[in-house]
Amino acid sequence: MDHVMRQYITIHDHLRNARPGGEEEASVTVAQLAELLHCTPRNVKFVLRKLEEAGWIVWVPGRGRGNGSKLRFLRSAEDVLELRVRSLLEQGRASDALDLIAQSGADEGLKARLWSPFNRYLGLHSEPADSQDYDVLRMIRYRKMEPLDTSSAYTAFEVYILGQIYEPLIKYDAASGKFQPRLAHRWEAGERGDRWTFHLRKGVRFHNGRLLTSADVRETLLRLRRKESAALSLLRDIEQVETSGEYTVIFRLSRPNAFFLHLVGSLYLSVVPAESGEGNLPIGSGPFRVSELSEHRLSLSAFDGYYGYRPLLDRVDVWFMPNADHDLRTYHLSEDDEVAGSRQIDSPAQGCRYLIFNFHREGPHHRADFRRAIRILYDRELLVSELGGDRLSPASGFLPRFSDPSALSSGTLEEARDLLRASGYGGEAVRLVFTDKKEEWIEANWLRRRAEQIGLRLEPCPYDPALGYPQVDEAELAIASEVLEDDWELDLLNFFLNGINYLGRMLLDEQREELLALFDGFMREDADGRADIFARAQRLLGDNNWLLYGAHTSHRAYFNRSLYGLRMGSLGFPNLSRLWVRGEDSDGEAAGKH
Known part of the structure; x- marks a missing residue:
């Protein structure tokens, strides 16, 4: 800044509070x-002189004992910030402008104004670096920065980013349904399936330059054990x-485990x-290696020492703006906001949106008739059609x-009203x-309106994930x-x-306990x-209406039209290693970079 x-x-x-009636002096x-x-004090005078030269203040020094100095503000702090952002953009310094906004503490209304000119500065760009082009992808996330820790990864974006930084021993390939070598080039199981041996590649280096060993x-x-990671429930064998x-x-296991390769290929x-x-x-x-990490910004740089294919991108910059207006039309990945002049890509997601009851709270939802009434209100076919x-299906x-499809029958609002009455x-x-x-x-308000028709007071309460x-x-x-993810069995487990x-x-x-009992022999x-x-576990949730399945959904992302190599992953984000920018030749035609 x-x-x-x-x-x-x-x-x-x-000095805002020291100015009576909001005066600018x-x-x-x-x-x-x-x-x-x-x-x-000497530096203060230097600062005041700079501010006067910029036309932002008038400084009148006090003359004589008891005569205080006067400082008159010619610009509001908001105006100065906006001028500076626009100046940085005009100089091609979009990264500096984003850093400035992130650190400014501006309120949401001001941020909306500051971000309005950003569309054309986000996405993928080539920056001059010595004698070659330097391809940089810029993204904004309207969520807080999550800890980048494989022992506690939870959100989809966190898992996605960690997958660019870390490598597993092996990786499940969804297309073939088989496991592919990564850090391990070969592996074998003992005769009983309770002893697994992995042979590591030689010459693999960490981002700090050290060779990776067993x-x-x-x-x-x-480390997972020291940090008491939630992953230990999967790795207890x-x-x-x-x-x-x-x-x-x-790896020596306490019992045979036919599922073990899925565990070894996990992010954990x-x-x-x-x-x-x-x-x-x-x-x-x-x-990719982490080259910068702060509360507001993450920068990933291509790791030249990577044992596989070096990414075609040189750097990925991500700004985290958790208090932003989600409806801003700025370029970003995986949010459902259209960006003018961008390509829209939709891909089916492996999963669904659902309702779940909190049984640790007292309330009518502890009664089966009440949950059945909500099941009727949360009509899956109407969700998709209306x-x-x-929502895909x-x-x-x-x-x-x-x-x-035979399990999708719901009921009428009249039936829901009767169930609500019967629930007390x-x-x-x-x-x-x-x-x-x-x-x-959209879904919460749709459900609220349906609830009103049967006399149910449903209060939508949006929450901030940062809290x-x-x-x-x-x-x-x-x-x-x-x-x-692609290894859906591991994720669902x-x-x-x-x-x-x-x-x-x-x-x-x-x-x-009733649910987990179903999984006692799962890994054998x-x-x-x-x-x-899996089918029995999902039926247990659905038949008791502890959880109400809604609709299978899709991922939607908007990309700069010069961005190529797009391959959407299961979480709805592109494979960063394959992205590249298509330049223009001297006639203004698109020309591929080699």
């Missing part, structure tokens, strides 16, 4: 300003990890360097493959919590979504077992056996 402008805003805001001494700006794989699991030389790792077991300390930049061995948007399970509902408010996203707002779960815990009902998501927080202990089953367990 421009230093002199920051000082102007500091002075302007500090205040009495202040050089000594007071020196204390405010944490500098010497000790790092062992330490990765020990691992009794010991042994190293046999620098490039061989042996992506290899972290043994010396990884708290508070440092995340260090992995993936295609609301459209990202009605859901009776988390994945389309689990959705049986007394007219009390039922709070419906949801994240402050466009499609969830965490307490807001969710205080509601009786929540709108949630579950989106699964984690959904049922991890205990920290909506399902884990909202069901009572006895409900969870073959694919058909595992599919049967």
Whole structure:
């Protein structure tokens, strides 16, 4: 942020209360300003001179004993900030302008004005760097920055970014249904299936330049245990990890585990360097390294030492603006806002949006008739036909493959009214919590209007994810979504077992015990056996109306038209390693870069 402008805003805001009636003139001494700006009186005079030259203030020094100095403001702090942002954009310094907005503390109305000219500066751009083009992708996220930690990854974007930084031993390939080598080039199981050996590639380096060895794989699991990661519910069969030389790792399990390769390919077991300390930049061995990390900005730079193919992009800059207006028409990924002149890409998501009851709250939802009434209100076929948007098809399970059309019958509003009456509902408010996203707002208000028709007081309560779960815990009902990655079996198993998501927080202990009992022998089953367990678990939730499936959804993203190599992943984000920018030849025609 421009230093002199920051000082102007500091002075302007500090003296705001000292100006009676909001006048633009205040009495202040050089000594007071020196204390405010944490500098010497001599430097204060230098700052004042700079501000006068910029035409932002008039400074009238006091003459004689008892005559204080006067400072008159010619520009509001908001005007100065807006001028500076536009100046930076005109100079081609969009990154600096975004940093300035992020650090300014501007309110939402001002941010809306500041971001209005940004459309053409976001997306993918080539920047001159020495003798070559430097391709940079700029993105804005309207959420807070989440901790980049493989032991606690939760949000889809966090998982996506961590997947660019870290590498697992192997990776599930959805197209072939097989596991592909990554850090391990070969692996084999013992005869009983309780001993697995992985042989590591040689020459793989972490972002700090150190060679990756088997000790790092062992330490990765020990780190999860030290941090008491939720992933341990998946990894409880691992009794010991042994190293046999620098490039061989042996996992010894407490029992045979036919599902073990899925676990080894998870983000949780992506290899972290043994010396990884708290508070440092995340260090992995993936295609991108973290070059900058702050509350407002994340920069990923292509890792030239990557063992695989170097990314075609050189850098990805992400700004986090959690208090932003979500309807701003700025270029960004995976939010449902159209950007003029961009390509729209839609892809089906593996998962669905649903309602879930919070059984830790007292209320009418503890009665089966009440939940059946809500099931009728939350009509899956009407959701799709009346609301459209990202809703593709009605859901009776988390994945389309689990959705049986014969299970979609709902009922009439008259039937819902009778069930509500039979439940003993007394007219009390039922709070419906949801994240402050466009499609969830639409769904919440649609459901509220339907509830009014049967005499149910449903109160939509949007919440700020930055403030965490307490807001969710205080509601009786929540709108949630579950989106699964390519290895959907692993993700769905984690959904049922991890205990920290909506399902884990909202069901009572006895409900969870009944659900988890279904998974006792899951990891010894073959694919058909595992599919049967998943189906029974989803029926348990649906038949009891503990969770109400809504609609299967799609991902929607808008991309700059010069952006090529787009391959949308299961979470709705592009593969950053494959993206590249198409330049123009001397005749103005698109020309590919090689």
